[in-house]
Amino acid sequence: MLHTSHRANTRGPFESRLAEANDLISTTALPSLSASVLGSIEISPPPMVEQSVIATVFSDMHAEIAALEAHRDKTRDIKQGITRRLLTGRVRVVKAAAEAAA
Secondary structure, three states: OOOOOOOOOOOOHHHHHHHHHHHHOEOOOOOEOOHHHHHHOOOOOOOHHHHHHHHHHHHHHHHHHHHHHHHHHHHHHHHHHHHHHHHHOOOOOOHHHHHHHO
């Protein structure tokens, strides 16, 4: 069964649709919906204004993820460069600097 939070006798569009969906579920040991029942359910898309807002949010999230991945890659490259310099001996850690940091 599909569940949602219970509020005081107020049903919004989501709760009404949820009640309709629960009525369509055949109750057995394992609740299920048949393909024919799923095909009969009418689902309307959100208004164009809302779709535009959703698309903008996804676009902004995509741009932020790309920026974070670029920052991660740059940080990884810097770390690899530092590690390579330390391992080859081109850069050495001075004991006095290590004690000052502690």
